[in-house]
Amino acid sequence: MKERVLIIDGSSLFFRAFYALPLLKTKRGIYTNAIYGFIMMLENAIEKVNPNYLVVCFDMKGKTFRNDLYKDYKGTRQKTPTELEQQWPIVRDIIDKMNIKILESPVYEADDIAGTLSLTAENEGYDSILLTGDKDYFQLVDKNTQVLLTRKGITEMDIISVESIKEDYDITPEEFIDLKGLMGDNSDNIPGVPGIGEKTGLKLVREFGTIENLYDNLDKVTGKKLKENLENYKTQAFMSKKLGTIVRNVPLDVGIKDLKIQERNYEDLSNMYREYEFNTLLQRLPEEFHKADIEMISGDLIKYEDKSLDEVIDSIHSKKSFAFKFVTDGKIYESIKPIYLAIKVNDDAPVILNIDDEKTLKLKSIFEDENIEKIGHNLKEDIMILMDYEIDIKNYTYDSMIAEYILNSTESNYDINNLSNIYFSIGYMDLDELLGKGKKSKKFSEIEEDELKKYFAFYLNTIHNLKSLQLEKIKEQGMDELYYEIELPLVEVLSSMEFIGIRTKSSVLDDIGDNLDIKIKELEKNIYREAGEEFNINSPKKLGVILFEKLNYPVIKKTKTGYSTSADVLEKLEGKGEIINYVLEYRQLAKLKSTYVDGLKELINGDTGRIHSHFNQTVTSTGRISSTDPNLQNIPIRTDEGRLIRKAFLASEDCLLVDADYSQIELRVLASISNDKNMIEAFDNDDDIHRRTASEVFGVDFDDVTPLLRSRAKAVNFGIVYGISDYGLSQNLNIPRKVAADYIEKYLKHYSGIKDYMDNEVEKARSKGYVETILKRRRYIPELNAKNYNIRSFGERVAFNTPIQGSAADIIKIAMVKVYEALRDEKLESKLILQIHDELIVDAKEDEADKVKKLMKDIMEQAVELKVKLKVDMEVGSSLYDTK
Known part of the structure; x- marks a missing residue:
């Protein structure tokens, strides 16, 4: 070879x-x-x-x-x-x-x-x-x-x-030079012959081979315009061939x-990969260059001790502080119990204990002791385990994942190994390395015991070493209140929400699914009738052929494989024929069926009869909470069929769902931080803000504002919050770009305080490198100094909308913590179970519902002091459907 x-x-x-x-x-x-x-x-x-x-x-x-x-x-x-x-x-x-x-x-x-x-x-x-x-x-x-x-x-x-060139292009490799001479190349500004693209160029090369032969036989070329262009641009064609050779x-x-391939300088590469945070590349180096140098931080990072539980408890009582992590192969509410408990008491070496119910309960008094400090990483998972044992954790003071999130909200990887690499330029292994990925992945229970104990020794030692560094940064950046009073207590709130879950009835979903099936079948018949044949509606390629070749609808956009039939394309054709409306509705209902009806049924916990969504505290860069498996932030509300899904989410037995929803919180924040007198006045007068905006921007009396004008004003109001462009607004409202630009211009002229705020915030961010929310949550925006216009424009949008969205996130988090604590302190049986965008939902005992309503309204409307009052809309019902 x-x-x-x-x-x-x-x-x-x-x-x-x-x-x-x-x-x-x-x-x-x-x-x-x-x-x-x-x-x-x-x-x-x-x-x-x-x-x-x-x-x-x-x-x-x-x-x-x-x-x-x-x-x-x-x-x-x-x-x-x-x-x-x-x-x-x-x-x-x-x-x-x-x-x-x-x-x-x-x-x-x-x-x-x-x-x-x-x-x-x-x-x-x-x-x-x-x-x-x-x-x-x-x-x-x-x-x-x-x-x-x-x-x-x-x-x-x-x-x-x-062979592949012959199969794909039916020319020889050498003939690509001639093809380029004819086609030219926009990226290199090689002119070629006008009017000749790849299709025509290939046809000519297949027929004549070289450009020289083509010009020797120009009389054989068919097509008057093509021959004319070839004659007029002969010199350019030969020059283009030479440029492309x-x-x-x-x-x-x-x-x-x-x-000849040489031995790499692995030590220097290891240092560079750490410096530039290339953890994936670091792992590709030989093991001795990416495993931890165990003496580099403080002692042996992967060394652990073997002690009895009683010895550990004595040490905790003596030193009053410990880091911990439960090692488990699943969620506690799925009846999967932890198998190990890793504990590090101050500067002692970590101990990794086999754990069972008896041993866990023996630690109850320690976890509930307010005089003993607890620290960890991603404590939400650990607190849920303690909740299952009816252990009420007290005095947890530090979570390294949450600390890093508020220090750098745009980080995508908060794995403990990544944090070690970032802060100490040293790592051991991440979870994917320990457990593997895909089909070859293992459970913790399948890992060799010494390897697992070394990993969790590293895990706890890193938490211990990070603590003072992160907390000092948080203090320097003025985020103590955000960290200690909001984000840290929120960990327990989210643990409780996920642990409790929401009652979900699969029989309701079955009924909704059956009705959707009937409608989907009817739509299929209508589509086939309009098309004049049966075909696979779910195939974009086949649908494209039907719409744009057989039925001759105007082509909006093409793809490499045919015609685009994406939602935005079909929406542009809406009203031009029944089949378009049928296909749009078919897709909408099919997605409802697969994603929400069938998908939600699979996620109902068989033991609890509830859905336990995973609430994520460290995902969004704005500070918003997200949820996954399922995403309860995304339950459909815009269509009648979509809203029916909410019927499956029910209050517990003898309970009602109390839903408290902030009214236009982001616009109230915008009015407050921009100090715009017109918007503040509208909120002070309790005006319909969208109607008021329509009246001012479109120049009509308040009482004469039509639903269409109000809808457009609403799009502008919220578009401004999210930094929408005239192009984006034109797409949203299906209006000419010039009209959209005029709307925005009139809006900013009337709300001049908002215009000043936008300009000032961008300039402040450019000089400081970051923006802040009302609770000093930071987001760094290096994109503002980019020379690339698109990147810089993105940075400008982020600069003025992050303080708005982030402050709204701060407020809802304050409310969540205070509502959770009030329900607990009042010793009510009602529980906070959901947060969906700007609304909080409590599963309230029927006899506590009135008290819960008052408690939630008071807390949420007084969460922070703005220049306009916060307003909360309250609804009560037996299901989420009833509360909307």
Whole structure:
């Protein structure tokens, strides 16, 4: 088997990585998405190809010989974004630490260097593989040279061979040069021949082969306009072919032997991956370079002690503080009991105890002792276990996951191993490494005991080491109140809500499902009748053929596989024919059936008869709580059929659901923080704010505002909160963009305080680097300093809407904590069970319902003091359907 040379088109890969991934950045604000994506593609290619020789080819800044041929070559390319520019030296440094040769030239491009190397490799008896995202490289393919073409994102790669080119294009690799000469290339500003795209170009190349042969036989070309363009742009066609031809005789001062794969500098790579927070890449290094140096922080990070429970209890009583974690293979409300309890008492080495009911209950007095401090990570899961044992935890003072969330709300990974890497540049392993992923994943109970104990020793030691660092940062940033009075007590509130769940009746869902089936079948018949045939309605391709070929509806948008039949496309065609309305309704009802009826039935706990949604405290960057499995924030309310789903969510026996919903909380926050006198006055007068806005913006008397105008004003009101553009508003309201822009302009003219707030908040954020909510919750916005317009515009929207959305989130969280504590302190049996956007729902005992209503209204309306009063709407019913 011949040895292989892997040639990397570095510039192509680097740009692909930048645009394929979101703007990742480190704690220090250094952008890293292009670096990470590039190295991942490089590593994946090495694994796929297993080369003997390796090189990266880069373009250099400045003009090349092609600019002498055509001065406007690549002339339309935009300036490299600053966010990408600053990543170039870092990726080169990493490549250097990998001991991979970098080749570049001030005269030639990376393509030419790669082409020269592949020809040299072939002449010397090697196979070569070229990794790129550029189809120009197809011209280099032969029996000894293949292209590894990057596809979607950074993970998909296709091998391009002589055979695959023949199968896909029915031309030879060499003929791609002629195809480019005819088509040109917008990205490189190669002109080609006007009017010739890929389809026509391929047809000509298949018929005539080369451009030279085409022009020798121009009289055989059919189509008057095509022949005319070919005649008029002959010089341009030949120039374009020359521009598109990869040079294969670049003078190089290295040979293939000089590209032999070398041992990497793993120690330097390990340090760099830690510095730039590339934890996934870190794990790909040999074990000794990504496992923890156990002496680096304070003692042995993975060392544990064997002690009895009684010894641990004595130590806790003596030192009055401990970190803990229950080790379990599932949720306690699914009757899955914990198997271990890991405990670390101050500076003592952790102890990992086999746990059972008797041992857990023996700890009851310690967990309920207000004089003993408890700390942990993701304590919500642990508190639910304690609740199952009827243990009421007291004096938990620190949760490292919650602390990191308020310090950096845009972080996507709060795993304890990731936090260790961020703060200490050292890690051990994350959960995926310990348990595995996918079909090969294991349970904790299946892990070898010593390995599991080492992991949880590391887990607790890291919590212990993080505590002072995180709490000091929280204090420095003025977020003590947010952390200690809101986010930390909220952990227990969410634990209780998830543990209790909401009663859900599957028979109600069955009835709803049966009715939906009848309607869906009827819609199918109507669609088939309109189409004149039966077909798979769920196939976008087949639906596209019916709508746009058979029924001749105007084509709105095309995809690679045919016609787009997405919701936004069909909505643009709404009213143009019955079949469009039928398909839209069919899709809506089919989704209701599959997602909400069938999906919810599967999530009803067989033991409790309740759905236990997972409430997430650290997911959204605005501070909002989210829920999953199921997402109870997303129960349909806009259609009659969707609202029926709420009938399945019931109060407990002898209970009623009390639903308290903040009225227009985000607009009240906006009025308050912007100090806009017109909006404050409208709220003070208890006006219908959307009607008032319609009256002022559209210039009609308050009493003459139509439902349509009110609806449009509502869209503008909430659109402003979310930073909507004129284009976004035009799409929402299905109106011309110019009209939408006029609405926004009139709105901001009338509510001038809001306009001033928006401008000032963006400027403050640009100078400080972050924005704050009323409780000092921060969100950093590095995007504000981007040179790329779209990225910068996103940052500006975030700058003025985060304080609004985040402050609303602060208020609902304050209310949740206070309502939960009031129900407990009043010793009521009623329980807070749900938070859905701006509403709180209590499962209230019938004889406590009136008291609960008053308690909730008082607490929620007095949660914070704004310049306008908070208002709460109250409803009571036996199901969620009854409360709306």
